[in-house]
Amino acid sequence: MIKTPQELKYTASHEWIRQEADGSLTVGITDFAQEALGDIVFIEFPQVGRVAEAGEAVAVVESVKAASDIYAPVAGEIVAVNDSLRDAWEGLNQDAFAAWLFRMKPANAGELAGLLDAAAYAASAEASK
Amino acid sequence: MLEKTILNDIHREAGAKLVDFGGWEMPLHYGSQIEEHHAVRRAAGMFDVSHMRAVDVVGADANAFLRRALANDVAKLEAPGRALYSCMLNAHGGIVDDLIVYFLGAGAYRLVVNAGTADKDLAWLARLATEQGLGVEIVPRTDVAMIAVQGPEARERTWRAFAGMQAATEGLRPFTAAFFRDWFVARTGYTGEDGFEVVLPAPFAPNAWHSLARAGVRPCGLGARDTLRLEAGMSLYGQDMDETTSPLESGLAWTVDRKSDRDFVGRAALDASHPARALRGLLLLDQGVLRAHQKVATAHGEGEITSGTFSPTLSRSVALARLPAAVQPGDRVTVEIRGKPLAAAVVPHPFVRQGRSLVDSHLNAARPS
Structure with a gap:
């Protein structure tokens, strides 16, 4: 059974997105993704202030197995990265939905409508198994 | 299947x-x-390493056969129970496989070879036995x-x-x-x-x-x-070495026994060769993870990582890399990862033995004082 909290939005590339009260987006990778990657040993965060297109690779998660790109779910500016994960990378394996990677200010709030809901993501992830 | x-x-x-x-x-x-x-x-x-293949080599000529087939010399196995690590070479000095050979007793040896190469090895050994006209039986222990x-x-x-x-x-x-x-x-x-x-x-x-x-x-x-x-600084067949690399370019010169005039397969090629490359250990000083096939820039030209990983014992990335032979432990090199040049130190391997780091001095030397 794939864990997919109802209140979050998702991408087919296994990012989760939470819309904050101030309109910013918190982005992480899903439990399904951390499970597939294995033990995570390093994350290359984007520069705060970087402006990215939707679907642009902005971070890299390195696991014992491989390096994986993490994509900006929508266009916007990176406004924060989760420094508390530095040298405690296993936090991402322990609770992928708590261990966020970065926050973005979306260029266009309307783009959120294009993201997957929990049920659609679960179906998409199940199919990718 | x-x-x-x-x-x-x-x-x-x-x-x-x-x-x-x-x-x-x-x-x-x-x-x-x-x-x-x-x-x-x-x-x-x-x-579970049952995918690896045990192969018994038995017969009056078993010793002579393995002294021809292996780059290390089974004559060193003086008593039953002794073991030896060796490469098996082709005529060009390339590595057909690496293996451990155990002496079981008069006229009997056991080889343990890699899973992915087992069938190739068996065919190779059988052909060699026929060519030499030696009385040995080669018994895969499935x-x-x-x-x-x-x-x-x-x-x-x-x-x-x-x-x-x-x-x-x-x-x-x-x-x-x-x-x-x-x-x-x-x-x-x-x-x-x-x-x-x-x-x-x-x-x-x-x-x-x-x-x-x-x-x-x-x-x-x-x-x-x-x-x-x-x-532990140990090579993996198919990754750090293969049929196109010699043991001299793979950090395995110590396993090639040329003390006597024994004519093992690949010897003539090794004797005539001047290896331009050597397998060296790398310790990443910056954050990131070294991976196989990343390019290494050195003062003596380019090299390539053959195996890289995050070392859980050192909490840092380490790698084996095939570098120009002039590059020595203590040298600094750079590895390009996603377009960024990261600093690495060339270090002796093994990196870790029996739970202890052997590279702390290199890490300390790298820290700004």
Whole structure:
């Protein structure tokens, strides 16, 4: 059974997105993704202030197995990265939905409508198994 | 269709993540590769290595045959139970496979070869025996399973698991083996820790696995096996060496015995060669993870990483890399990762032995004072 909290939005590339009260987006990778990657040993965060297109690779998660790109779910500016994960990378394996990677200010709030809901993501992830 | 070892069901029931490894369905990990790695460095872990192939070489000419077939010299195996690591070379000095050879007794040796190369090796050995007209029988032992128990507590816990085994094996020095009933127990391994590799009749393996688990030996997958061997500076066939590289370019000159005028396959090519490349250890000083095939820029030209990983013991990335031979331990190099040049130190390998870092001085030297 794939864990997919109802209140979050998702991408087919296994990012989760939470819309904050101030309109910013918190982005992480899903439990399904951390499970597939294995033990995570390093994350290359984007520069705060970087402006990215939707679907642009902005971070890299390195696991014992491989390096994986993490994509900006929508266009916007990176406004924060989760420094508390530095040298405690296993936090991402322990609770992928708590261990966020970065926050973005979306260029266009309307783009959120294009993201997957929990049920659609679960179906998409199940199919990718 | 993947091949399966006799322990496949046990791995599946234990929740192992199973992957294709050289045509075999093998456990990558049982939950956390890093915890399995630490279990071997700190206590004891076990690996199903039944995908590797035991091959017995038997007959009046077995010694002469292996002195021709192997780059290391089995004449060193003076007493039954002694073991030797060797490469088997082609005529160009390239590595057909690397293996361990055990002396079982007059006219009898056991080779343990890699899974992915086993069929090729058997064909190679058979052809060589025919060419030489030597009286040897080459017997693949597909009737056995192999379990490697590794770690500082590995021997104690193995003895606890199997009544009577201690008396039969406690006198074993590293790189020797003995029979315990019809089990073949060798004090060898691929982790840089003490321990045993146990070759036993396949039907006994499931019970043996459970007994070891009850004695406190943690099941470990091939993921941990790879990070352990890399920390221990041990090469992996197909990755750090293959038929296009010689042992002299693979950090394995010490396994090539040219003390006598023995004419082993590949010798003429090695004698005529001037290796321009050498396998060296790299320690990443910046943050990131070294991976196979990344390019290495050195003062003497470009090289390439052959195996790279995150070292759980050092909490840093290490690698083996084939570099221009002039590059020496202590030199600084750069590895380009995603367009960024990262600093690495060339260091002697092994990086870790028996739970201890051997590269601390290089790390300390790298810190700004």
